[in-house]
Amino acid sequence: MKHILAVLVENKPGVLVRVAGLFARRGFNIESLAVGRTMDPGISRMTIEVDADEKTLEQINKQLNKLVNVIKISNLTQEPSVDRELVLIKVKAPASSRAEIQQIVETFRAKIIDVSLQSLIIEVTGNEEKLEAIQLLLSHYGILEIVRTGKIALLRGSKTIKNGEVK
């Protein structure tokens, strides 16, 4: 089963290697990974999507916790949460298919952010199903290149994942 983990880490050099190395070394699979700073510049938040059974998930949790720079791990899949991912898709778009593509873009509330004679770059945000769906449709026109940010997620409602105090 897939799980989305929010991992708060100290914003120190090498932390990403520690986390990524741990996954590689212990044979845990990362489906996606997104990292960025939090409101506290001393703390970064990693959103890690993993595909793991219960036992592996427990080990992932415990082994991550053993990393000295890891402050807190929350499993967002176990609580009401929203997740999003942003994708940029460069698609073949000669004049003949341009109108159709534009219609798809509108339906998905995506955006065209670059236009050239033969291609378009489309920006789309959403959950997994939505991204898969637009990708499938656009593949009929010929996708030239695709890039994804990896998932990010937040708990629903006013609940937050508290930062440990770091100065």
Added chain:
Amino acid sequence: MKLTGAQIVIEALKRENVEIVFGYPGGSVLNLYDVLFDSEIKHYLSRHEQGAVHAADGYARVTGKPGVVFTTSGPGATNAVTGIANAYMDSVPLVVFTGQVATSLIGTDAFQEADMFGITLPITKHNYLVTNVKDLPRIIKEAFYLATTGRPGPVLIDLPKDIQQQQAEFKYPEEVFIPGYNPTFEGHPGQINRAAKAIARAKKPVIYAGGGVVISGAHELLLELAEITDIPVATTLMGIGGFPSDHPLALGMLGMHGTYWANMAMHEADLIVAIGARFDDRVTGNLKLFAQHAKIVHIDIDPAEIGKNVKADVPIVGDVKQVLTQLLKKVKPKEHQPWLERIAGWREEAPLKYNQEDNEQILPQYVIESIYRVTKGEALIATEVGQHQMWTAQYYRFKKPRSLITSGGLGTMGFGFPASIGLQIGAPEATVFCIAGDGSFQMNLQELATAVAYNIPVKVAIINNQYLGMVRQWQELFFNKRYSAVDIQKSPDFVKLAEAFGAVGLRAEKPAEVVPVIEKALATPGPVVIDFRVRSEENVYPMVPPNHAISEMVRGD
């Protein structure tokens, strides 16, 4: 007070009460060694960085204090890697300072540059690359704290040359602040109650005690728990000494080369109380067939060990000493007469045995039992890795914690001899033996020069079977006696070798010479190497063949 980075290191070591450093100098630690030159810290110069780390490891294991190591960058630091990995696997507290090229050169493949931060990520509890001299006092404080608290382990500090030269205000922090590091010491009271209930209900309980008992200093509490509840105790290789092996409740070692009765008891138990142990594959044998009837209480300071290999019915995260203190308040006296009798039956059925009388050649087991007798079981023993290591675990009846120093997790040939040097430095009054294989000893024998230079009176007993014996045994049993690359008959004359180094060399070739030569070695001051010429194709029994249940031991008779 402004100090250079190198001065900060030495000042910080004083604050941490470090009296002894093991190491080997080079270009990137010239500044550090220059400051060390004037300090009161005693430095032991090894002949190879691996030797320095193993010596620090042996020192740490016997004293319970962190071992400290200095090496230079590049090859000096990479030479230390095996030692660091070894300490990591056996949870030994070390603080290793490696020199590094100047910060401006890092990442340029500079002369003697190696990425020690990257290389040691998976084999340290934590590691640091110092990039600002101002961080140095905090980093050293944290390093000692991390190495010695919770589940201990090695911490590496990679120290660029320019950082050692730059100055900063020195103020050693009083406290550490590491938000992501909060080991749990006290056991959860609810789980302690559940454990006590499980113990009260059990009819066929076994305590399975590991290295955590020794590390946390819980041996007396373990004895108390076993005696009150009348539960027999099996120890792992790392747990040896955590429970006196001459005690009526002692089952000896369990696992691949454990005793038949310890393994049978584990196999049939209805309750296993695992204390500071981690269900290693050498202990459990085939996991699917392991202790199928047993409820499992698992006590360990490292939460990641609980449920890793075997599911725990009662998980207790905490320091073994604290948890046992809590548990002792909850358990009631019990008796397990029928169960203990059943175990005694297994003990009679398949005792540990060898037959020296009918053999013209020396048997390795006899050498070890003779060392035990002559030293009255009071010696501190370091071993190398192989058959001799298993025979030592079986035939030297250890009574006290920290009296057997051996490479358990990594199984590092070449560990024992340098470790015995550190052991003797940490326990100067003790009689120290290194029980070595002829193969393993050749992996770090250059440390004889260290032993001679500092007149460290370790006695090295080489169990010379002319083979990489443990590998040969596997080839005999599982590869149809096809002895591939295990013959080491062409080895040096160990007596002459010892003499060449300025040590004393002795030899025993007949059974009758064994005891006298041990006595002679003990009467000889300084380091002594004894070459025991033993029967070549002797095997370690009993044995759980790979992938078998621990109840399916091959006895070899």
